[in-house]
Amino acid sequence: MISISSIREYMFCPHKFYLRHSLGDRDEENVFLSKRMKRLRIDVYDLIQRNIRGLKAEMSLDDIKNNLKRTIKEVLESSLNILKEDYNILQEEIDRIKMDIVNEVCFKIDILSLKSLKAMQSLESDGHKIAEMFFPTSMYNYLMRDLNLEIIGSCDKIEIVDGRYYPINIKVFNPPIAGVWDSDAIELVANAILIEQEFDSEVFVGFIDYSKICERRPVIMDSKLRKGLFKVLHEMKEIIDGDIISETKFDSKKCGSCSYQELCYMNDENQSINAFY
Numbered sequence: 001m002i003s004i005s006s007i008r009e010y011m012f013c014p015h016k017f018y019l020r021h022s023l024g025d026r027d028e029e030n031v032f033l034s035k036r037m038k039r040l041r042i043d044v045y046d047l048i049q050r051n052i053r054g055l056k057a058e059m060s061l062d063d064i065k066n067n068l069k070r071t072i073k074e075v076l077e078s079s080l081n082i083l084k085e086d087y088n089i090l091q092e093e094i095d096r097i098k099m100d101i102v103n104e105v106c107f108k109i110d111i112l113s114l115k116s117l118k119a120m121q122s123l124e125s126d127g128h129k130i131a132e133m134f135f136p137t138s139m140y141n142y143l144m145r146d147l148n149l150e151i152i153g154s155c156d157k158i159e160i161v162d163g164r165y166y167p168i169n170i171k172v173f174n175p176p177i178a179g180v181w182d183s184d185a186i187e188l189v190a191n192a193i194l195i196e197q198e199f200d201s202e203v204f205v206g207f208i209d210y211s212k213i214c215e216r217r218p219v220i221m222d223s224k225l226r227k228g229l230f231k232v233l234h235e236m237k238e239i240i241d242g243d244i245i246s247e248t249k250f251d252s253k254k255c256g257s258c259s260y261q262e263l264c265y266m267n268d269e270n271q272s273i274n275a276f277y
Contacts, residue, residue, distance in 0.1 A: 001145065002176055004153025004190045007229075011183040015070060018239050033087055037169060040079050040209060042156070044105055047072055048112065049135045052162075055127025057120045064113045067277045072105060089150065093239050104172075108214045136161045138143070144194035149233065155191040156210075165199055165207040167191040168216075175210040180217050184208050186232055190224045 010017040037146040051068045059067070076098065084094050112134075121129040136159045145152040157168035169188050175181070180188075185208075207216045219225070255261050 001150050001152045002195075002233060002240070004151060004187055006236070007187050007190060007232060008183045010232065010239075011186065013258070014235070014239070015264060016258060016260055019207055019237065019263055020184065021044055023260075033083070036083060036086075038172070039141075039157070040076075040083075041101065041104070041170065041172065043079070044072055044076065044101065045108070046140075047075060047088055047129065048105070051118075052112070052116060052134070053128045053131045055116055055120065055130075057126050059117075059120075061113055062117055063119050063187075065109055068109045068113060068116075076101060104211050105213070108211075111214055140150075144191075144198045145195055145235065146194055149193070150234065150237070151190060151194070153190065153194065155195065158195060163201070165201050165203060166197050167195055167203065169206070169211055170209045170211055172211050175208070175215065175217065180208045180219055182228075184230050185219050185225055188219050189229050192221045193226070193229070 008018060009020070048068055051070050054070075055064055055067055080094050080098055081198060083089060083097075084091070089097075089123065094163045115217065117129060117132070119133065120126065136162065139155075139158045141154045141156065142158055143152070143154040155167045156170045159168055167188055169184065169191065187207060188206045192206050195201070195203050203221050205221060206219050208219060209216050250264075255264065258264075
């Protein structure tokens with residue numbers, strides 16, 4: 001079975017996918033840490049969602065902001081302390097992670113506070129009513145598999161609106177100037193196909209939430225994107241089955257922090273020369 005999360009790795013660097021499959025995962029701890037960080041962000045956003053239900057129509061903008069921030073600091077510090085102990089992370093790295101999340105959360109709360117104030121004034125309703133408008137019924141980290149395609153994975157979030165299912169993937173890095181990254185789109189359509197099988201409901205559109213800029217970007221699940229997924233899966237299966245060995249292409253931005261870089265250099269003399277210069 002191919003993990004949906006490995007699709008991004010393959011599209012980022014097919015040779016790294018090949019080496020990891022052949023030699024084992026050198027980044028296992030980093031992968032688990034990344035998943036824990038994503039889970040922490042989801043927990044914080046879920047807490048904001050719960051806090052919005054306690055808003056009152058007569059609240060000022062500052063009151064709304066303070067209410068949306070309730071208990072977030074405590075949850076964040078507690079979770080980061082656990083991460084520090086589990087992964088022996090240096091305090092300066094914990095401080096950096098905390099600052100990144102705090103900046104994201106403050107940005108999100110500033111936007112949501114303004115939206116909440118306007119919505120409560122316009123609808124003459126409290127936070128419980130507008131929470132239903134802002135946050136549809138959702139499932140988080142829902143694990144699915146397709147035995148025919150031989151893929152397995154969990155969708156970060158599935159929103160359900162009027163009986164339709166919408167896959168949402170949450171990304172913590174910067175988006176392109178317009179649209180979404182190709183690997184994000186391919187990963188999302190894989191989730192859409194799993195949702196269609198799991199819930200017997202066609203998926204026409206999904207979304208990528210780029211949390212750094214608090215922006216949601218749509219992805220249409222058209223035939224071109226689905227064919228792109230099937231092509232990527234075919235190429236990945238060829239590597240897994242040993243039918244092909246992916247080519248090594250040096251890229252200073254990609255290779256600099258890769259845990260397999262010395263193996264690429266040993267196996268490609270020309271690339272070693274390129275890397276030197």
